[in-house]
Amino acid sequence: MHAPFWLTTALLFPVLLYQGKRTRRVTPRLPEASGACSGQYGEGSPAFRLLVLGESTAAGVGVESHAQGLASQLALNLHQRTGLAISWHTIGVNGIRLGDLLRKLASTELPEADAVLLSMGVNDTTGFTPRFRFRRSLKALRATTATRYSAPITLLSVPPMEKFTALPAPLRQMMGWRARQLDKVYQALAASAPADFRYLTYPTVENPALLARDGYHPSEQGYSTIAQALAEQDWGLSPR
Secondary structure, eight states, X not given: XXXXXXXXXXXXXXXXXXXXXXXXXXSOOOOOOBXXXXXXXXXXXXXXXXXXXXXXXXXXXXXSBGGGXXXXXXXXXXXXXXXXXXXXXXXXXXXXXHHHHXXXXXXXXXXXXXXXEEEOOHHHHHTTOOHHHHHHHHHHHHHHHTTTOOSOEEEEOOOOGGGOXXXXXXXXXXXXXXXXXXXXXXXHHHHHOTTTEEEEOOOOOOOGGGXXXXXXXXXXXXXHHHHHHHHTSOOSOOOO
């Protein structure tokens, strides 16, 4: 049970509501990245195909082109580490929640992939998506993609929103508390169903130089930093 969280939220609700509305009003809303949402590093048929799904990070918010975003930069780092041809594809929508992403994917032609990376959680945190619904949507995502993608879905940790300096206190602390709850859903699923899910985390992007001008999303250098950390994980590839 998470009664302390909900009790604290209820007590602070007027403050949180005011701060949430003000933050949305004063924070610059950056567009999604433009350009091709897929590409490849290396020649010939890809040895490894990466698919990134999710919210603003998958949509490339914070950079001008998808080539500067998370999927492209992760593929580049994997190519540089292994010398293999790595293809990438990204499907993301700024502001989307997991349940809405499921509905979008139902009408989307998904590409072939050897690994699927899911970058979600911020909008489900701010939208107070119940944990049971978040968990159910994750299981539904796996069920609908299992026949197409045999590898477990890689769950990218929910960002620690208590470190988002663009958010005022106490809103920042409450969002961080909620983000940790959803992140624990990720961790529990990866521990209980390793054939279906695996969990990856990465160093928090806190340096202002690694953030876009909204102080919220990664910049190109920020996405590069995240990609470098993720590329060090085991993707089942042999280095050159």
